[in-house]
Amino acid sequence: MKITGHSTRVVDLPRPVGPLGGGPGANIATFVTLKIQTDEGIEGIGYAGFASNVLSKALKETVDGLAGLAVGDDPMMIEAIQERLLVAGGGGAPAGLVTRAVSAIDVALWDIKGKVTGQPVWKLLGGHRQRVPTYASGYLWRTYDLDALAETAPKLVADGFKAMKFRMGAEDSLAKELERMKVMREAVGPDIDIMLDINQGWNVNQAITVGRELVNYDLFWLEDPVQHQDYSGMARIADAIDTPIASGEYHYGIVPFRHMLEERSIDIVMADLLRAGGLTGWMKIAHMAEGYNLPIVSHLATEVMAHGVAAARNGLTIEHMPWTFGMFTEEPKIEDGMMVLSDKPGLGIEFDEEALDRYAAS
Known part of the structure; x- marks a missing residue:
């Protein structure tokens, strides 16, 4: 099995005003969603995010850049992929955008592994x-x-x-x-x-x-x-x-x-x-x-x-x-x-595509 590609989106989900008080973006939670595709048709999902929407564009670009480096890899080799991507992130790891992007990729790989083995990730x-x-x-x-x-x-x-x-x-x-x-x-x-x-x-x-x-x-x-x-x-x-x-x-x-x-x-x-x-x-x-x-x-x-x-x-x-x-x-x-927790393979969850369309960041 090989990773063949990925896709990302930025979504602004509504939320009650919380940790940011009443400032700009306080009523939304911004995330970068990730899907990783394989040559066997199995897909894994994950996401990255901050408490603020200020860095969402940079975060998406980081997820895209690092996920692209995993194309051709065996998705079951989770430790090897993470190690290589953290190194590729250079001075950005282990902190900030790089680690958040790698975390999203890691979760998607575990989702794939669960679906391949027919077991829930837990x-x-x-x-x-x-x-x-x-x-x-x-x-x-x-x-x-x-x-x-x-x-x-x-x-x-x-x-x-x-x-x-x-x-x-x-x-x-x-x-x-x-x-x-x-x-x-x-x-x-x-x-x-x-x-x-x-x-x-x-x-x-x-x-x-x-x-x-x-x-x-x-x-x-x-x-x-x-x-x-x-x-x-x-x-x-x-x-x-x-x-x-x-x-x-x-x-x-x-x-x-x-x-x-x-x-x-x-x-x-x-x-x-x-x-x-x-x-x-x-x-x-x-x-x-x-x-x-x-x-x-x-x-x-x-x-x-x-x-x-x-x-x-x-x-x-x-x-x-x-x-x-x-x-x-x-x-x-x-x-x-x-x-x-369910016994569904992988994470046992699916993105709501209509919701992602509805909350797509402008």
Whole structure:
């Protein structure tokens, strides 16, 4: 079997205003979709993206350039292809556009491998379990006022979620930050797991001060309290508070995770496959975390990441982030707070071609 070609598109999917506040592009999520074709008629899909649409043209060109280099290769040789493409990316790897492009290609190759073997990717990667806990994300932003938080959170519980993430870090006082936390806990009650994401918004002293107060609200984790490369600072926070620290989504490749683990700066490893090097890189990080007896969780790319979390023995929970759902013919299946993976070969998902036409970037 040989790779014969590929195709890409840029799509702007609608989403609620979130991490970019009310600025340009805040109400869209831009992705570069990828299809890789083979001489046996089997096709694999993947995608790349940023939180912003500013670099979408450059990202598409990077995906096109690197995917073109794989024409003629055996798609089953996933490690060899990734290694060669990262080298071809030169100074752009392992970070930025190159790694995001290679990650999309990697995912498409795993989709092909699953279709060739007749197996779902989660089984090919390890096959630990078919039902994995999931939590609602992408609904409770720091731009929401207290009334919006109190109104939205119970709706997620009514939808069947047993865990959810919300954001803090934008208030100008400790009292206001804690009031947000109080409103959230009261809105969902004591039996719902709450993850709190700061998106690097505090300094170390703030994180320790607020973190000690947050212990009364029984958080599932505190995410990215400070700048993601401040390993020693996060280690100080982890030592000072009882709430587990989760971090890792901002890192590219696998090496930064070794540094985080060696510094003992986190309790929960969070890896983003769009930055990590696709499913191949993400699974390496999962196994590295397992060696430190730590769990791993996903970031974004729900319909793809479900395969990694289900395959990893230390997979903890899947982020249910709806930004990408509009690209596909089906949404992930949720039952009683669990994401249920299918036995369909490959990723088990298909692009919705009508939706891609409708949301094609202008």
